[in-house]
Amino acid sequence: MTPLYTQINSVGSSILVAENIDGGYIVPDRRLFIHAVDNVSFTLEGNEVLGIAGESGCGKSTLAKIVYGVIEPPLIVRRGRVLIDVGNRNLIDILSSDRETIRREIMWKTLSYIPQNSMNVLNPMKRIRDHFIETLKFHGIEVSKKDVVNYTREVFNSVGLPIDATNAYPHQLSGGMRQRVVIALALMLKPRVVLADEPTTAVDVVTQLGILSFLKEWQKETKCSMIVISHDMGVHAYMDNRIAIMYAGNIVEYGDAEKVFTDPLHPYTKLLIESLIKKGEKSIKKGILGSPPNLANPPPGCRFHPRCPYAMDICRKEEPLETRIGNNYRVKCWLYSNSRR
Amino acid sequence: MSEPPKIFVIVGETGSGKSTLLKLILRMLIPDGGTILYKGRDIFKLNREGVRWYRREVQAVFQDPYESFNPIRRVDTYLYDTAKFLLNIGKSIEAIPIIDEVLRFVGLDLERIKGKSIKEFSGGELQRVSIARAILSRPRLLVADEPVSMLDASLRVSVLNTFKEIRDKLGSSIIYVTHDLSTAYYIGDEIAVLYRGVLVEKGPMDVVYSEPLHPYTKMLLDSILEPDIRIKERIKPVKLSSIEISEFLAPGCKFANRCPYVKPICSSKEPPSIDIDRRTVSCWLYIK
Incomplete structure (x- = not known):
């Protein structure tokens, strides 16, 4: 492995900075290391939506877990920092702080996480309203029952949940409704950063659009920042200001969403965008040949080279450098590297 | 569907009854009322020989290829079994050329899948194997239940193109069930929209x-x-x-x-x- 990424010099106005994150899963009895996140860096500015896109198994959910600080075996982090601004330019490194501080000070208050399959995270023994009350209590916020009811009424109304749902147990609600309850919970303490991992999997198109437009509306209103992780490029097109495209544990392209969608540079992004089927299109499309690599034993050099139509000799041997193009745009490909031979 | 082969798409959200409809077409459920006619015959009143004929004529591809195959069985045995039960080719030597032909049709070949179990395939490849198995008996009707929803975007299009080839080169009609309207438009000739178990629009x-x-x-x-x-x-x-x-x-x-x-x-x-x-x-x- 080659440490190639140039250090981020200034944190600037960023609210969250992930630096050189390197992590993966250990399979002890088979002596395997599944290198799911390889030297990934990104920054999140205030009042923006950053999308992380990629196919299944590219490491995007692992990255989300690391950023949120939920590092439990077999997941390990070998390198990197995740700095978050907890107010007044006071930066805390999530990866090196102790769990209790993170739980009390960061989770939910500064950084909220809407997990994948969020319909299955509620406690089945507790009524929905108790989930809200306990979250508030845990963070030491004294509120009257009336305020909780008012909050839930307001937010349930905007996500399309009946107000009676507060008195229900989780199993009495449908999967889509539970998902919306979790979203309401995650936004309750008005966090500065919301991390949404596939917020709309397993819902139909109408509900998907409803949830996403609610999140977008909320983001604009509170001026918080949001990280949206999804494999669905339609979700990214709708939500993102900036986007990071992941392939096999690397961010291969990163920058302004409009540029990535209209004029992508990396061959993987190009092929991916070309293979997407848009509404009202019938012309024959081509997929990308081959399939994503096994992360326990990734190909040498650029991880995309076995599928890349532009693969050169160097791609098979050396990992490409990240090339900066203008301000805040990066692509990890030998085609754009100045030092290419 | 006696005219030129068509891809008929059934669209609906979760819980709209589209999978139940497919199960009925495949004789996996018995309806409370109504009939399904295939080539003029009521599929719930077939005799033993009729069922075999129906299985040859109508085949299915399901959503999750990892669940369609037994994980501890070799994948190629499914192809030999299909040849044996539906085409009466008991000897594997005789089945090899036919199996190789359908595998080549979907972009694989027998060498590549021989002796392997499902763990050694990617989702896209495995879904191709299950398509190859389904077209082995040259069905006139292929029923596909969300066959690309488990696949990654980069693999999806090529599997969809395979379905188009089945229509154009093998002349089979396809009933394609999905909740994804963009792929529906890409692949379909006709569409039916279901809502809460009711057909609301078709054309x-x-x-x-x-x-x-x-x-x-x-x-x-x-x-x-x-x-x-x-x-x-x-x-x-x-x-x-x-x-x-x-x-x-x-x-x-x-x-x-x-x-x-x-x-x-x-x-x-x-x-x-x-x-x-x-x-x-x-x-x-x-x-x-």
Whole structure:
């Protein structure tokens, strides 16, 4: 492995900075290391939506877990920092702080996480309203029952949940409704950063659009920042200001969403965008040949080279450098590297 | 479907009854009422020989290829078994050329899958094997239940193209079930839209897509999130409503609660289906 990424010099106005994150899963009895996140860096500015896109198994959910600080075996982090601004330019490194501080000070208050399959995270023994009350209590916020009811009424109304749902147990609600309850919970303490991992999997198109437009509306209103992780490029097109495209544990392209969608540079992004089927299109499309690599034993050099139509000799041997193009745009490909031979 | 082969797409959200409909077509469920005719024969009144004939004629590809195959069995044995039971080719030597041919049709070959179990395949390859198995008996009708929804975007298109080739080169018709309207348009010749177990609109793909008649079809088409950066400006945000469960039991039109054009009659009486301009729609709006 080659440490190639140039250090981020200034944190600037960023609210969250992930630096050189390197992590993966250990399979002890088979002596395997599944290198799911390889030297990934990104920054999140205030009042923006950053999308992380990629196919299944590219490491995007692992990255989300690391950023949120939920590092439990077999997941390990070998390198990197995740700095978050907890107010007044006071930066805390999530990866090196102790769990209790993170739980009390960061989770939910500064950084909220809407997990994948969020319909299955509620406690089945507790009524929905108790989930809200306990979250508030845990963070030491004294509120009257009336305020909780008012909050839930307001937010349930905007996500399309009946107000009676507060008195229900989780199993009495449908999967889509539970998902919306979790979203309401995650936004309750008005966090500065919301991390949404596939917020709309397993819902139909109408509900998907409803949830996403609610999140977008909320983001604009509170001026918080949001990280949206999804494999669905339609979700990214709708939500993102900036986007990071992941392939096999690397961010291969990163920058302004409009540029990535209209004029992508990396061959993987190009092929991916070309293979997407848009509404009202019938012309024959081509997929990308081959399939994503096994992360326990990734190909040498650029991880995309076995599928890349532009693969050169160097791609098979050396990992490409990240090339900066203008301000805040990066692509990890030998085609754009100045030092290419 | 006796005309030229077609791809008939059934679209509906989760819980709209599309998978139940497929199970009925595949004789996996017995209907409470009504009949399904295949080439003029009632498929629930077939004798033993008739069932074998029906299995040869109608084959299926399912959603998750990792669940369609037994994980501890070699994948190629499925192809030999299909050859044995449906084509009466008991000797594997005789089956090899036919199996190799269908595998080549889907972009694989026998060498590559020989002796392997499902763990050694990617999702896209495995789905190709299950398509190869389904077309081994040269079915006239192929039934596909969300066959690409488990696959990654980069692999999806090539599997969809395989279905188009099956229609064009093998001349089989396909019933393709999906909730994804963009792929539906890409692949389909005709479309049927289900809502809460009721067929609300049916017709040629182009007509339904460009001028949907039923309010539900309109809403579906307006909610598609396309992978196109310009949708940010184009799409109108929707408000979510909380009526879900009561809709199945509702008298009258099941969509009445959410419909922007609702009239008093909608919630009391079920709309009849009427034919307008090459398609069928069930909605009170069009009944004069």
